Amino acid sequence: MNVALLVHGQKQNALRKGRRIQQLCDGVKIKTYTSTAPIQGFQLCQEALDQGSDTLIFLGGDGWFNECINGLCQYYQVPGSSSQPLKTRIDWTSVKQIKVGFVPAGSGNDFVKSLEDPKGITSLCEQLISDSAKDEHSKKDTQLRHIDLGYARFMDEHGASKEQFFLNIADVGMGSQAVKRRETMPSWLGSMLRYYAAIVSTIGSFRPIHCAITVDEDQWEGEVSNAVVANGRYFGHGLCVAPYASVTDGELDILLLPSFGLIDFAKQFFNLKKGRPLTHPGVKTFRGRHVDIRIRQNIRGNSQQGPTQAADLEMDGDHVGMIPVRFECLSERLTIL
Numbered sequence: 001m002n003v004a005l006l007v008h009g010q011k012q013n014a015l016r017k018g019r020r021i022q023q024l025c026d027g028v029k030i031k032t033y034t035s036t037a038p039i040q041g042f043q044l045c046q047e048a049l050d051q052g053s054d055t056l057i058f059l060g061g062d063g064w065f066n067e068c069i070n071g072l073c074q075y076y077q078v079p080g081s082s083s084q085p086l087k088t089r090i091d092w093t094s095v096k097q098i099k100v101g102f103v104p105a106g107s108g109n110d111f112v113k114s115l116e117d118p119k120g121i122t123s124l125c126e127q128l129i130s131d132s133a134k135d136e137h138s139k140k141d142t143q144l145r146h147i148d149l150g151y152a153r154f155m156d157e158h159g160a161s162k163e164q165f166f167l168n169i170a171d172v173g174m175g176s177q178a179v180k181r182r183e184t185m186p187s188w189l190g191s192m193l194r195y196y197a198a199i200v201s202t203i204g205s206f207r208p209i210h211c212a213i214t215v216d217e218d219q220w221e222g223e224v225s226n227a228v229v230a231n232g233r234y235f236g237h238g239l240c241v242a243p244y245a246s247v248t249d250g251e252l253d254i255l256l257l258p259s260f261g262l263i264d265f266a267k268q269f270f271n272l273k274k275g276r277p278l279t280h281p282g283v284k285t286f287r288g289r290h291v292d293i294r295i296r297q298n299i300r301g302n303s304q305q306g307p308t309q310a311a312d313l314e315m316d317g318d319h320v321g322m323i324p325v326r327f328e329c330l331s332e333r334l335t336i337l
Helices: 012-024 041-050 062-075 092-097 121-136 174-182 191-203 262-274
Strands: 003-007 030-034 055-060 099-104 145-155 161-166 169-173 209-215 218-224 226-230 252-257 284-288 290-298 312-315 318-336
Touching: 003 012, 003 041, 012 030, 012 055, 012 099, 012 121, 030 041, 041 055, 041 062, 055 062, 055 121, 062 099, 062 161, 062 318, 092 318, 099 121, 145 312, 161 318, 169 174, 169 209, 169 318, 174 191, 174 226, 174 312, 174 318, 191 262, 209 226, 209 252, 209 284, 218 252, 218 284, 226 290, 284 290
Parallel strands: 003 030, 003 055, 055 099, 099 318
Antiparallel strands: 145 161, 145 318, 169 226, 169 312, 209 218, 209 290, 226 252, 252 284, 290 318, 312 318
């Protein structure tokens, strides 16, 4: 058993937890890979796999988890035509042979809230020690679980096709705009307040989007402020936008949110924080394996006026591109501790 700790080096909490795991797992073969610059999770994950790691522990936030998971999956690309979708070019049998663990050490830490039995540092280390002992005696590990993975094919900001996997939630519209605006907020507010301030400031200026949406065989067209595609339940620092979503059911939960004024948003905010379904009559929900979202028109008042504009897309808390986008739920693609 060869364990790799993939640590977000800009997060002091991740560094501290990494050191703690090393202390508690005395006798387990562990190597630590620590980022020294942004967006290194993909690269470090592939370096760890090159060195023969068979167990990957990610220490960071949801964006870090996303980088590392994409590094893991794309490490196992098989030779073939680049014109084929990325999801079909992955050797999923090899991916599932790698065990992964998630140690929340970021700002929002939303993904792990959707795991049925999220492990703390102590229980994670106990399992690593136990699995290491089983490994020495060639005993089969019986504690492994599998979770679903989201896949998206969309456009980058230059209009080129792009593909990416995601763990938690993807969001089209106002939520993605808020993610971008969060980066302009003063750092002294702290991560959570910066995000909530970005939401409030975005509500007043965001232009609703006229979208055509297909979920498996169901079709819908109309005006939305947000189209949320959920594998997990939480986003935005503990907002439970998809209370019925599950990372093990083989489907995505889709929520189409209407335009909210500040008063309406305040009313729904408490439902989001308490994990209750949204009660606004304009909210529409779907569930399915395949989701297509295409923009028709950005509108303000009259749907027949105004230029067509791009709609932003974020995944796992980071802005990634624009729609049109096609999502798919890939069932039981990851093996977790």
